[in-house]
Amino acid sequence: MDTLQDLFLALASLSHLELMLGLLITGTVIIVLEDWRLNLWALMAQVVLVGVLLVRVMPLQVALVKIIVGGMVCVILYLTARRVQWGGELAATHGSHDARTAGREVFTMNLWFRLLVALLVAVVTYALGSRHPFVVQPQGISQACYWLVGIGLLTVVLTTDIFKVGLGLITFQAGFGILLATFENSLSVAALVGVVDILIALAIAYLTSAQMAFTVEDDTA
Amino acid sequence: MNLLLLVFLPLGAAGPVYLLRRYWSAAVAASLATVVALIAICGRAQLGEPAYLLGRELVLDDFHRFLLILFYVLSSLMIVYAWRQPQGWAFCPSLLAIMGLLSGAMMIRTFLIAVLLLEMAGLIFVFMIHGRRPAPIGAAISYLVPLVVAAPCLLILPWLTESYTLHPEDLLLIRFTVIAVSIGFGILLAAAPFHSWLPGVVEGAPPMAGALLICIFSQVHLALLIGVLRDNLWLTADSPMLLVITGCGLLTALVGGLFAFAQRQPGRLLAYAAISNMGFVLVALGTGSAWGITSAVAHSVTRSLTVLLVAMSLGAVRTHLRRETGSSLQEALRWAPGGVLGYIAGGLALGGFPLFNGFATRWLIYRSLPQHDALFLGVLVLSGVGVVLGYLRSLSTMLQPSPEMSEDREPLPVTVLILSLVGLCLLLGLLPGLLVTPLHDMLLASGLVNAGL
Structure with a gap:
């Protein structure tokens, strides 16, 4: 715990601009890229950056609890992705599904489209955070909250894959967690929010595994 | 009777009921016994006498006691029905866990904690969505x-x-x-x-x-x-x-x-x-x-x-x-x-x-x-x-x-x-x-x- 605390204090010296830049990159990776390994690394980095940001509005121990919970969420999602062999059989299934539905889509939400959406959210976030901050100090809190909520919701909207929906929901929760931390920073509430995060991850893990199992059953039948 | 029992008894019973899922009648009997115990505890609870959860006050009044007993009765009917018409392996344990969390959400005075307990109960509901046959994945997403x-x-x-x-x-x-x-x-x-x-x-x-x-x-x-x-x-x-x-x-x-x-x-x-x-x-x-x-x-x-x-x-x-x-x-x-x-x-x-x-x-x-x-x-x-x-x-x-x-x-x-x-x-x-x-x-x-x- 002490080593973790030292590491954390070293990261806490990052300026709010550096933290925002980090969150912009991780959020963009989550919405734009399809590779689950990169997505999970981005999510983990996002958890740490949010934790560092939260140290400015809540006690260090509570922020550490949030990072540990975030780490557990990432582990749950990693094990799920490995279990359903995402990138292998699931990708093949999705590939055939995509091929079937490609002709029926109104327009393709490809990489460039998603990148454009991320850019748009970044601009809106900057404007909202500058003109309507819900807290003036410390800097960057409002922008980070708006950015994560916006990018999380758009990730949910732009995909039909349950695993990716889960990543979007967890990003949304992280954004909202920042807002909640500014007016309620007790350990009991942080613990309950942590339980909610873990339950979301477990629900996503269950639904992803079930989707895979039923797809395999259908193929066998 | 301590109000905390209304929260922790069903949460504690959910685990053993999950382990009993292969012996369906036993799982149903254990779930039913838990819900009947909840009805008895809730019926005998002292109105207005507080208990504390995470440092926050839990209180039961007439109206909330009526609602809780109604929920327990409805749950017991669902469990009896599920005995002869199975609703999926996760039904009974999830129902018990949900009842525990909802009881907490109904009794706790702090609105913030009540909403968090409610959200947890809602997330556990996701495990019920696939019954004996798979539900469309859209159904789960459109709830979550x-x-x-x-x-x-x-x-x-x-x-x-x-x-x-x-x-x-x-x-x-x-x-x-x-x-x-x-x-x-x-x-x-x-x-x-x-x-x-x-x-x-x-x-x-x-x-x-x-x-x-x-x-x-x-x-x-x-x-x-x-x-x-x-x-x-x-x-x-x-x-x-x-x-x-x-x-x-x-x-x-x-x-x-x-x-x-x-x-x-x-x-x-x-x-x-x-x-x-x-x-x-x-x-x-x-x-x-x-x-x-x-x-x-x-x-x-x-x-x-x-x-x-x-x-x-x-x-x-x-x-x-x-x-x-x-x-x-x-x-x-x-x-x-x-x-x-x-x-x-x-x-x-x-x-x-x-x-x-x-x-x-x-x-x-x-x-x-x-x-x-x-x-x-x-x-x-x-x-x-x-x-x-x-x-x-x-x-x-x-x-x-x-x-x-x-x-x-x-x-x-x-x-x-x-x-x-x-x-x-x-x-x-x-x-x-x-x-x-x-x-x-x-x-x-x-x-x-x-x-x-």
């Missing part, structure tokens, strides 16, 4: 996403209300509070225009899971909404909150009734009928009067009983009609008598047909409306007619073969359960005072109803 989006709207509510108390001159705070309450509770109660997630979930999930969502979760959300309005009287006095609730209720009743009339799939029809009934509840709540609130709660209770009846009947008919039965009602009555009768009676009750409980509480709502409001009456009557016609039209579709069909007759316990519920719906329809009078007294005793909100 609204839940996760609605909770934050409610979590910021304490902050907004406290800020308003400090800065009553800030009109923006009133606006934000009304928006947060409308979106948060609107999504959770499946009120129009946030209703679209419910039909997909009820159609895809096992019948008892859908019933749990409508019968129990909705009531908890409603109780929390009433609590918010009681604790922040400025919301009803200085903001357009009641107007928003009334308008939303009217729209919900209209949308539910119209979509129910057009619907053929029984699960979706049930969801739209429930949405239409939620519209009535909101219209009654929006009056803000003492009788309006009583009629809202009474209609919510009758809605729960009727939805449970229809869900049980739906499951029985889907499973126990022979393939060659076709659409012959006489033949269907031989194979699934409870299911067919319960479906017809439940459909009529949901639409507010005279003699059934749905009619009695609707009548109470009409009476609590402001005088000479023909628009309200017209929309509400139209909504009820839409639901009744929808059920009559769907009967032939119901009797068609389904993928769950088995070659045996409806089990006797299921028939007895369904016919008992039909009897209860008729009894409450003929003697509504059995429910309404004690409910009004309880609301008065709990301070939820005085001279209105």
Whole structure:
């Protein structure tokens, strides 16, 4: 715990601009890229950056609890992705599904489209955070909250894959967690929010595994 | 008796019940024993004597005790039904865990913690969505996403209300509070225009899971909404909150009734009928009067009983009609008598047909409306007619073969359960005072109803 605390204090010296830049990159990776390994690394980095940001509005121990919970969420999602062999059989299934539905889509939400959406959210976030901050100090809190909520919701909207929906929901929760931390920073509430995060991850893990199992059953039948 | 038992006993029992899932009868017996114990504990609990969870106060009053006992009774009926009509391996353990969390959410005084407990219960519900056959993945997503989006709207509510108390001159705070309450509770109660997630979930999930969502979760959300309005009287006095609730209720009743009339799939029809009934509840709540609130709660209770009846009947008919039965009602009555009768009676009750409980509480709502409001009456009557016609039209579709069909007759316990519920719906329809009078007294005793909100 002490080593973790030292590491954390070293990261806490990052300026709010550096933290925002980090969150912009991780959020963009989550919405734009399809590779689950990169997505999970981005999510983990996002958890740490949010934790560092939260140290400015809540006690260090509570922020550490949030990072540990975030780490557990990432582990749950990693094990799920490995279990359903995402990138292998699931990708093949999705590939055939995509091929079937490609002709029926109104327009393709490809990489460039998603990148454009991320850019748009970044601009809106900057404007909202500058003109309507819900807290003036410390800097960057409002922008980070708006950015994560916006990018999380758009990730949910732009995909039909349950695993990716889960990543979007967890990003949304992280954004909202920042807002909640500014007016309620007790350990009991942080613990309950942590339980909610873990339950979301477990629900996503269950639904992803079930989707895979039923797809395999259908193929066998 | 310690109130903490109501939270931790079902949560603790969920694990052993999960381990017993391969011995279905044993799992059902353990679940039923837990729920019966909860009824006994809740019945003997000292009113007003506090307990503490995470340093926050838990208190039980008359009204919340009534609701908790109602939930436990409804859960026990669901468990007995699931004994003969299995609803998936996760049903019993998830139901117990949900009951523990919902009990905590009902009793805890801190709204923030109540919402978090409610969100946890909602997330555990996800494990029920796949029953014995897979539910469409869209059903799970369409439940999970609204839940996760609605909770934050409610979590910021304490902050907004406290800020308003400090800065009553800030009109923006009133606006934000009304928006947060409308979106948060609107999504959770499946009120129009946030209703679209419910039909997909009820159609895809096992019948008892859908019933749990409508019968129990909705009531908890409603109780929390009433609590918010009681604790922040400025919301009803200085903001357009009641107007928003009334308008939303009217729209919900209209949308539910119209979509129910057009619907053929029984699960979706049930969801739209429930949405239409939620519209009535909101219209009654929006009056803000003492009788309006009583009629809202009474209609919510009758809605729960009727939805449970229809869900049980739906499951029985889907499973126990022979393939060659076709659409012959006489033949269907031989194979699934409870299911067919319960479906017809439940459909009529949901639409507010005279003699059934749905009619009695609707009548109470009409009476609590402001005088000479023909628009309200017209929309509400139209909504009820839409639901009744929808059920009559769907009967032939119901009797068609389904993928769950088995070659045996409806089990006797299921028939007895369904016919008992039909009897209860008729009894409450003929003697509504059995429910309404004690409910009004309880609301008065709990301070939820005085001279209105």
